[in-house]
Amino acid sequence: xxxxxxxxxxxCAAPAGRGRRVGGTQRRAARGRADPARCxxxxxxxxxxAGAARRPAAAGRPGxxxxxxxxCGRTPPLSPQRLARQGRHGGDPAAHPGVGRLLGRRHDxxxxxxxxxLPPGELAGxxxxxxxxxxxxxxxxxxxxxxxxxxxxxxxTAGEAEETAALALDVSRRFTAADDAALLQELPLLAxxxxxxxxxxxxxxxxxxxxxxxxxAGHTVDEDRIxxxxxxxxxxxxxxxxxxxxxxxLLYAALLGEPFGxxxxxxxxxxxxxxxxxEYEHQLLGTGSKKALTLHTEDAFHPYRADYIILASxxxxxxxxxxxxxxxFTELDRDDVAILFEERFTIIPDxxxxxxxxxxxxxxxxxxxxxxxxxxxxxxPVSVLFGSRTAPLLRFDASHMAAVxxxxxxxxxxxxxxxxxxxxxxxxxxxxxxxxxxxxHRVVHGRSSFVARxxxxxxxxxxxxxxxxxxxxxxxxxxxxSRLIG
Numbered sequence: 001x002x003x004x005x006x007x008x009x010x011x012c013a014a015p016a017g018r019g020r021r022v023g024g025t026q027r028r029a030a031r032g033r034a035d036p037a038r039c040x041x042x043x044x045x046x047x048x049x050a051g052a053a054r055r056p057a058a059a060g061r062p063g064x065x066x067x068x069x070x071x072c073g074r075t076p077p078l079s080p081q082r083l084a085r086q087g088r089h090g091g092d093p094a095a096h097p098g099v100g101r102l103l104g105r106r107h108d109x110x111x112x113x114x115x116x117x118l119p120p121g122e123l124a125g126x127x128x129x130x131x132x133x134x135x136x137x138x139x140x141x142x143x144x145x146x147x148x149x150x151x152x153x154x155x156x157t158a159g160e161a162e163e164t165a166a167l168a169l170d171v172s173r174r175f176t177a178a179d180d181a182a183l184l185q186e187l188p189l190l191a192x193x194x195x196x197x198x199x200x201x202x203x204x205x206x207x208x209x210x211x212x213x214x215x216x217a218g219h220t221v222d223e224d225r226i227x228x229x230x231x232x233x234x235x236x237x238x239x240x241x242x243x244x245x246x247x248x249x250l251l252y253a254a255l256l257g258e259p260f261g262x263x264x265x266x267x268x269x270x271x272x273x274x275x276x277x278x279e280y281e282h283q284l285l286g287t288g289s290k291k292a293l294t295l296h297t298e299d300a301f302h303p304y305r306a307d308y309i310i311l312a313s314x315x316x317x318x319x320x321x322x323x324x325x326x327x328x329f330t331e332l333d334r335d336d337v338a339i340l341f342e343e344r345f346t347i348i349p350d351x352x353x354x355x356x357x358x359x360x361x362x363x364x365x366x367x368x369x370x371x372x373x374x375x376x377x378x379x380x381p382v383s384v385l386f387g388s389r390t391a392p393l394l395r396f397d398a399s400h401m402a403a404v405x406x407x408x409x410x411x412x413x414x415x416x417x418x419x420x421x422x423x424x425x426x427x428x429x430x431x432x433x434x435x436x437x438x439x440x441h442r443v444v445h446g447r448s449s450f451v452a453r454x455x456x457x458x459x460x461x462x463x464x465x466x467x468x469x470x471x472x473x474x475x476x477x478x479x480x481x482s483r484l485i486g
Contacts, residue, residue, distance in 0.1 A: 152210045156218030160195040164219060167193050168248040177239055178246045179270040181481055184259070191254035202255040205437060206308075212326040212442035213426075216252070219433035221245065221314055228456030229315060233266050233273040233287075242314055242462070246271045249312045249464050252435060256308050258470040262299070263486025264372050270483055274311070274461035276452035284350060284399055286447070286463070293447040294398040295325055295421055298440050298465070301349045301375055301400065304473040304485055306465035309438040309445075313430035315460040321427035322436060323446045327420045329385060329392050336413040341386065344410040346379040347401040371476070371486065384417055393441040396421070430461070 156164060171190055175183040192199075204210050226242040249271060253259040261270040276289040284291060299305040311322065329337060349372055381404055387393040398418055403410035421444060430436055438445055452458050467473070476485045 153215040153217060154198065154201045156195070156198070156216065160197065161218045161220060163195055164198070164248065165244070168244040168251065171247045171251070172239070172244040175247075178243075178250060179261075179483060183250070184481075184483060187250055187254040187259075191251045194251060194255070198252075199255060202252065202437070205439075206256050208439075208442075212439040213324050213428070213445075214437050215428065215430070215434055216437070217431065217434040219245075219248065219435070221432045223315075226314055226460075229275050229458045229460040230273065231454070232277055233269070233275075245312055245314060246462060249310055249435070249462055252310055252437075253308075253464050253466045256310075256437070257466045257468045258483075259464050259466055260306075260470065260473070260483045260485060261465060263484040268484050268486070270464070272463045274459075274463050276450075276454070276458050278452075278454055281452060286461075289450055289452040292449040295323070295418075295444040295446045296350075296397040296399070297395050297444055298438075299349070300395045300397045301347045302485075304467070304476065306440045307468045308466040309440050310464050310466060311430065311436040311438070312462040313432055313434045313436075313460075314462065315432055315457065316430055317457055318450060318459065319429040319431070320450045320459050321429040321448060323448060324426045324428055324438065324443050325421040325424050325445070326426070326443045327424040329394075329417070329420065330390065332413075332416055332420060336416045337385065337389075337392075339410055339413040340384040340417055341389070341392070342410075343381040343383050344404050344407050345382055345384055345401055345414060346404060347382060347395075347397055348376050348379065350397075350400055384414065387441075394444065395441075396444050398446075 167190075171183070177183075198216065201214075201216070205214050226245070227240075250259055259270060261268060261272070266272045272286075274286040277287040280287045281289045282291050284293060286293065297305065298309050329340070332340075382395065384396055384401075385392040385394060396417065401414070403414050427448075428436055450459070470483075473485050474480065478484070
């Protein structure tokens with residue numbers, strides 16, 4: 001009787017997901033637990049065409065078909081080692097230490113679990129895979145990288161890129177500057193015109209469903225329109241040729257929160273420029289070049305620092321990477337973690353917030369910089385880690401933060417944190433038209449040194465700060481509508 005059932009079994013060419021019923025019927029019939037006629041009837045029903053009422057069995061659950069030959073539309077379960085090699089991480093990462101290290105943090109990986117494995121030939125080179133239809137991002141091309149397993153990216157389709165560019169260009173013609181009050185008021189409504197897949201992607205990022213940094217690529221930058229890389233941000237007249245890219249930066253920011261700036265940085269521009277400036281080439285600044293920019297939380301010294309940093313790459317001929325570090329602090333010694341949660345560290349602003357690197361035009365400007373001087377002089381102790389003990393948030397600056405003087409335990413814990421971050425570096429070589437999104441509480445970032453040419457074609461990024469809650473900084477902003485803290 002069992003052989004008769006096998007003869008009417010589901011053919012290999014049948015639609016995926018029909019094997020569940022056949023396998024269960026075969027086993028029950030083979031063990032004599034079901035009436036043969038009913039078995040045959042159920043087998044026939046299992047072969048119904050696609051679109052029938054019964055829902056297909058979920059993919060990725062092949063345990064019930066282990067007795068069938070692997071060519072029948074299923075594959076055997078993957079080992080943790082194979083999952084790690086393929087960049088997939090279904091199940092609990094804690095049960096697969098290799099996968100947990102690959103991810104750089106502990107989470108259930110629901111956003112990647114449904115993605116197909118990377119082809120073997122792409123594991124060390126190109127790294128794109130097609131997202132399955134109906135996933136979180138609505139199908140289309142997704143990207144991930146092998147130089148960092150914790151980076152998740154979205155590449156716009158040609159249609160999405162055209163739609164996005166048209167929106168940015170249209171908005172740039174309607175408003176006069178990035179800090180236009182009318183523009184900032186309308187931003188959330190305008191951002192609703194971005195492609196739905198982009199909105200879903202950044203929504204997932206804002207809810208911590210992705211990793212601490214991600215990218216959106218595919219926007220085309222018009223080299224003729226943006227012109228040469230400026231010599232200094234002070235010489236850059238506004239609005240300018242790259243205003244549509246600034247608009248796109250603001251639209252993306254509106255999907256994450258509210259954009260804001262610093263009255264004490266780049267003369268209070270809402271959108272900052274990041275390109276090499278000759279006089280700063282040996283300084284620890286984004287506008288430096290010959291000195292590597294060490295790992296840091298953006299504006300770590302300030303209680304109202306950004307929740308997110310967005311970088312837009314306009315030009316990057318040498319593919320000079322942004323270095324991002326995201327680590328699992330539960331890997332550290334428990335005593336060190338406990339110390340890092342204590343207020344035993346001091347931090348000061350970097351020189352981009354000092355008067356010598358800005359223009360002080362009025363008494364109001366001078367008062368802004370007095371608040372920075374106060375932070376420098378007080379050096380109020382803070383913690384490195386805060387929030388959840390199992391998934392801590394981070395405030396770190398390798399060059400401007402240190403243990404309180406004489407606190408050897410805190411100095412040891414800080415060194416351990418720095419070492420952990422240094423072992424989890426992810427270079428992100430942004431191409432022109434690519435946007436990087438950094439969770440400023442979960443990752444730190446820096447930049448390798450490079451040789452600037454000062455020929456009008458140097459690396460050129462745009463940067464903006466984003467906060468979840470603009471109200472908390474109201475005491476340091478001149479008016480309710482102002483976006484400048486200082």
